[in-house]
Amino acid sequence: MTSTDGTDEHGPALVLGDGTRVTRGAKPLGTGGQGRVWGIEERADLAAKIYDRSPEPAQLRRLAAMLRADPLAGERLAPGQPPMLVWPVVLVEAGGRPVGYGMPYLDPAAHTPLSGLLQKQVRLRRFNGRAHWKFLLGVATNLAYMTAELHQQRFVVGDLSSANAVVDTNGYVTFLDCDSFAFTDSLTGESFGCDVFTDDYASPERQRGEQPTRQSDDFALAVL
Incomplete structure (x- = not known):
């Protein structure tokens, strides 16, 4: 709950890039190396x-470069299909400074990590014999x-693994942790790499500390 002084129990209230003040859920949906993911009470379609x-x-x-980009935006989704990417769609600020971003919300109860599918x-248990x-x-x-398709649009997943994608009961896949993708900003020309990888899926060149390529993605895909 947000108080009248612009704070909530976690600190300064969250504000979306369009100026809308929002409230994060009571508990985080998940945690990662850089931060935590929260539901947004006023926006059922977004997580932060x-x-x-x-x-x-x-x-x-x-x-900023990711907010300008929109990979796979041209793909036509089937009725009921979740987004292919949990991609940043809006900046999130608190106390007048950037603190994160909003992205499409995925219901954890309706999705299973690829690691579980294996x-x-x-x-x-999760697919009632349909898998x-x-x-x-x-x-x-x-x-x-x-x-x-991501490669065709000059994006490299980088840390492609069974933990960074989920599947729903219809077999549709969604990539998570998209802020580790490697790509070049079409506006500024700045290149953004990916320094993280999962040992079990990393190609030899990734193990040596080299930046990801389409070929290293293909290696991880073959392992999966």
């Missing part, structure tokens, strides 16, 4: 990633198609 620390200038430039017991080989082949096809 709030950084644990004040973002550095390079991080703010990356975020486990028989999870498949049986047979044809279903799994469809998920793999969707994942490969999305990766190829």
Whole structure:
């Protein structure tokens, strides 16, 4: 709940880029290396990633570039299909300074991490016996198609792993943690890399500390 002095129980109230004041949910939806993800009470369609620390200038430039970009925007979604990417769509401020961004909300109860889909017991529990080989082949096809389309638009996933994507009960895939994608800002020409990777899916060159490429994404995709 937001008080009349512009604060809530977590600190300064959150304000979207259009000036709308919003309230984060009572508990975070998830945590990561950079911050926590919260539901937004006034916007059921949005979640907010709030950084644990004040973002550095390079991080703010990356975020600004992501807000200008809109990868896979031309893809036509089927009825009921969730977004392909949990991509930043609006800046979030608190106390007059940027603290994170808003992104499409995904219902955790309706999505399963790919890591769970690789486990028989999870498949049986979450998909009621529907996760047979044809279903799994469809998920793999969707994942490969999305990766190829991102490459076509000059984006590299970078940290492609079973933990950074989820699937719904219809087999539609959504990429998470998109703020680690590697890409070049079409406006400024600045390139943004990806310094994180998951050991089990990282190609040899990534293990050596090199920046990700389409080929390193393909390596991770083959492992998946």
